[in-house]
Amino acid sequence: MSSRQVNIQTESPSRQTTPLLFQPSWGLECYVCDKQKGNDEKCMKTIKVCEPGDDMCFTDIRWGSTPYWELGAPKQYYVSKRCATKNECERERKDRMPYCSYVWYLDWKCSDCCSGDRCNYFVILSGSLAKASAMVLSLSLLSVFAVGRWIIG
Secondary structure, eight states: OTTEEEGGOOSSOOOOGGGGOOOOOOOOEOOEEEEESSSSSSHEEEEEEOOTOOOEEEEEEEEEEOOSTTOOOOOOOOOEEEEEEEHHHHHHHHHGGGGOOOOSSOOEEEOOOOOOSTTTSSSSOOOOHHHHHHHHHHHHHHHHHHHHHHOOO
């Protein structure tokens, strides 16, 4: 582990306990991991103080066949997290999002970026996807309510 990576369990006290007046300058902190089989263990426990210029936390999730041959070619998640610049994030999202389908029988890859210390704790659900899901839920509830009033009325 490099000197800039810290295991969250052994990390020094939170910087929120340091008075603001005496707080040293800190870089952005992101969770980091590479091609893990899920968003657990290393992806949720290893943080890195990003290099100057890295202003975003990047998350990449892939769904695909295992790297070794196996009958039936089982699929699994591969999660990677790292520090990145805003330009890197925009480029990666542009490259990956056409292949972001969440269809279980296809190989796919999605990415997301966020700004703020340790904001990439959870695996991605793009804001546009979250808004679309909320819209579908709202319209479904509205439809149920309208049909219910039509049947009762």
